[in-house]
Amino acid sequence: MKSVWLQENKSHDVEEYLKHKKSIIVPIGSVEQHARHLPLGTDSMVAIKVAEEAAKQSGILVSPPLWLGWAPHHMAFPGTITLKPETLIELVYDVCKSLIYHGFEKIHIFNGHREANLPPLKIAATKLRNETGAYISILDPFYVAYEIGKEIKVSEPGGVGHAAEMETSHMLYIHPELCNLEEAVKNIQEKHRFLSHDPFVEGDTVFVPSDVALYREGALNIGVVGDPTVSTKENGEKYHKQLVENVVEFIHYCENEIEVDIRKKEIPL
Numbered sequence: 200m201k202s203v204w205l206q207e208n209k210s211h212d213v214e215e216y217l218k219h220k221k222s223i224i225v226p227i228g229s230v231e232q233h234a235r236h237l238p239l240g241t242d243s244m245v246a247i248k249v250a251e252e253a254a255k256q257s258g259i260l261v262s263p264p265l266w267l268g269w270a271p272h273h274m275a276f277p278g279t280i281t282l283k284p285e286t287l288i289e290l291v292y293d294v295c296k297s298l299i300y301h302g303f304e305k306i307h308i309f310n311g312h313r314e315a316n317l318p319p320l321k322i323a324a325t326k327l328r329n330e331t332g333a334y335i336s337i338l339d340p341f342y343v344a345y346e347i348g349k350e351i352k353v354s355e356p357g358g359v360g361h362a363a364e365m366e367t368s369h370m371l372y373i374h375p376e377l378c379n380l381e382e383a384v385k386n387i388q389e390k391h392r393f394l395s396h397d398p399f400v401e402g403d404t405v406f407v408p409s410d411v412a413l414y415r416e417g418a419l420n421i422g423v424v425g426d427p428t429v430s431t432k433e434n435g436e437k438y439h440k441q442l443v444e445n446v447v448e449f450i451h452y453c454e455n456e457i458e459v460d461i462r463k464k465e466i467p468l
């Protein structure tokens with residue numbers, strides 16, 4: 200293939216690819232506020248970069264990136280665009296159904312938006328798996344790169360939230376030209392122990408959805424939750440490389456070990 204990106208190839212290139220390979224990565228993110236130091240497109244940019252490198256290393260294709268996700272709480276800040284969760288489920292469903300129709304059997308959804316996109320993505324993936332027989336995985340940095348995240352984290356508990364340590368370090372490595380670290384503000388607030396949202400702090404948790412106005416207030420009217428001030432390009436590089444390595448490891452495992460029996464192929468209508 201001339202490019203790992205599906206949209207940069209010709210239809211007959213894809214036809215040829217499908218004679219030998221059946222896997223593809225679908226990158227998805229979000230366009231939502233990321234405080235004053237990171238761009239709105241951060242989550243999608245992360246997904247695009249990780250998907251592209253993982254695809255190059257494993258020799259598989261990547262679908263056009265899905266730039267938008269589910270981000271209602273970030274609507275407190277201008278520039279954010281959110282899909283309804285039903286729209287996101289349908290979008291992912293239709294994209295994957297189209298790919299399955301052409302012969303793709305193993306679809307790896309790489310989610311740069313972390314936790315917020317997961318409920319709609321899991322619903323779409325479960326429907327697709329059961330209806331078509333295709334193998335669908337969802338790879339999310341918080342979970343697929345948990346070990347390295349925990350190892351390199353330097354902020355205090357509560358330091359990894361939104362536009363915080365981990366994604367700021369990551370962006371300093373992959374898109375330094377779009378970061379403005381001097382504008383980064385620390386925001387770690389005392390909360391009931393059940394309400395901590397730092398994924399690297401183990402403990403009992405309770406889920407309470409965000410309210411737009413309260414979210415804005417809690418994010419200091421800036422949009423940050425956690426501590427981006429300790430972020431470094433070096434840690435971003437370690438995080439990124441391990442993240443890509445883990446995604447590639449999983450793709451290889453699926454290529455070699457997973458048998459797929461497609462039951463149904465149909466055009467989304």
Ligand SMILES: [Zn+2]
Nearest residue numbers: 241242362366
């Ligand atoms: Zn983000």
